[in-house]
Amino acid sequence: MTKKPVVMFIGAHPDDIELNCGGTVLKLVESGKNVGIIDLTEGELSTRGNRRSRVLETSAASKLLGISFRENLKIRDGSIEINKINREKIIRVLRKYKPEIVFAPYPNDRHPDHIYAGNLIRESVFYSGLMKIRTGNLKAFKPGKLYFYRSAIDIPVSFIFDISSVFKKKLEVLKCYRTQFYDSESKEPETFISSSFFRNEIEARARHYGFKIGAEFGEPYYSYDAIRINDKNIFEI
Numbered sequence: 755m756t757k758k759p760v761v762m763f764i765g766a767h768p769d770d771i772e773l774n775c776g777g778t779v780l781k782l783v784e785s786g787k788n789v790g791i792i793d794l795t796e797g798e799l800s801t802r803g804n805r806r807s808r809v810l811e812t813s814a815a816s817k818l819l820g821i822s823f824r825e826n827l828k829i830r831d832g833s834i835e836i837n838k839i840n841r842e843k844i845i846r847v848l849r850k851y852k853p854e855i856v857f858a859p860y861p862n863d864r865h866p867d868h869i870y871a872g873n874l875i876r877e878s879v880f881y882s883g884l885m886k887i888r889t890g891n892l893k894a895f896k897p898g899k900l901y902f903y904r905s906a907i908d909i910p911v912s913f914i915f916d917i918s919s920v921f922k923k924k925l926e927v928l929k930c931y932r933t934q935f936y937d938s939e940s941k942e943p944e945t946f947i948s949s950s951f952f953r954n955e956i957e958a959r960a961r962h963y964g965f966k967i968g969a970e971f972g973e974p975y976y977s978y979d980a981i982r983i984n985d986k987n988i989f990e991i
Contacts (some may be wrong), residue, residue, distance in 0.1 A: 758788040762853035762897075764844070766834060766871040767797040768812040768826070769931045774903045775857055776819070776924040777917025777960070778973050783820045784920070790823035791816070792847050794840075794871055795831040802942040803933030815930035818923075823851065834870040836877060842889065844878035849892035860902040860909045860976055868905045876900065876978075901975045912977040914963050918970040921960060928956070 761782055765771040771779065771791050782789050797808050816824050827843045834840065848856070856879055861872030881887055883896025902909065917924065928935055933942065935953065963972035 758786060759855075760788045760790070760851050760853040761855045761857070762790050762792060762848070762851060763857045764792045764794065764859075764871070764875050766794050766859060766865070766867040767800070767831065768793045768808050769797070769815070769928075769934050770859065770868075770905070771857075772815050772819070772924070772927050772931070773956070774859075774905055775973060776927050777920050777971065778857075778915045779819050779821065780920040780923055780927075781915065781917060788822045789819075790821055790825075790851060790853075791819075792844075793824070793826045794829045794834055794844075794874075795867070796826055796828060797831055799831040800934065801945050802940070807933050811931045811933065815927050818927045818930060832867065834867050834874060836870060836874045840874055841878050841881060844875060845882045845887065846889050846892060848878065848882040848897065849889055849895045852895050853897050855899045855901065856897045857901050857903055857975070859905050860907075862907060862909070864906045872902060899977070900979075901977050904974050904976075909974060909976050911963075911966075911974045912981060914967045914969075914972040914974050916964070916967060916969040916971075917960065917973055918964060921957075921971040925956070 763771045763775055763779060779789055793812070796805050798805055800808070812824070825847060827847070829840055829843065856875070858875035859868040859872045861869050861876070863869055879897055879900050883894055885894040887894070960971040960973065963974045964970050966972065
C-alpha cells in the first residue's frame, strides 16, 4: 500500500491556516493527501474569545477541513521567540510526521508573531535535518519543500493555488471561529478581523489572486528556493 504524502501547515495562532490557506488545505485533502496543521500558540491574547472557546472552534474547523492531524505546541501567545526550546518543539513534530511539504507564514507582516513564526519555522526545518540534534527516538528528517503563505501584507508570489471549487467551503470553515471573525450577533469588542469590512476583504483578496491565474479564487505562496521544472512536469505548472 502506497503511503500518502504528508503536507504540514504551521500557523502562529488557531485560525491562521484556515484564513490564509484554508482553500489549499481543502483541495489537498480532496486529492487524497495526508494533511495536518500545527498551531504554535493557543491564541490566548486575542481580544475576543478565550482558551476554551478557541479549542472548541478549532476542533469544529478541523472536522470540516477533514485533516488527518492537528497539534498545538502551546508556545505563549505574543512570545514566539527564536530559541532552542521553541526550535525543538517544531523539530519534534517535523520528525514525527515527516512532511514532504511545509507551509509557514511569510516572515514580513504587521503581526510580530507571524514574523517570528516564519523565521522560527525556517530555522527549524533546516535544523531538523541535522543528525547531531537529538530528539529521543525521533530521527533526523528534513522536509523537501518549504513554502510561505501571505497573512496581512502582500508577499512576492512564486505560485498561486486555485481554490475556486472550494472557496464557499472555506468560508464555512471560517464561520467555525465565531469569536474571531464577523458575527452580527456578537457582543464582544469589534476587532479588525471581526469587522464586516474584513469579511469582504477575504473574498476580495481571493478574487485578486484568482484573477492573476485566470481562476475565480486563489491563495498565493512564496518559495525562497527555486522551483524545479523539467520536461515531465512543465505542463502541470
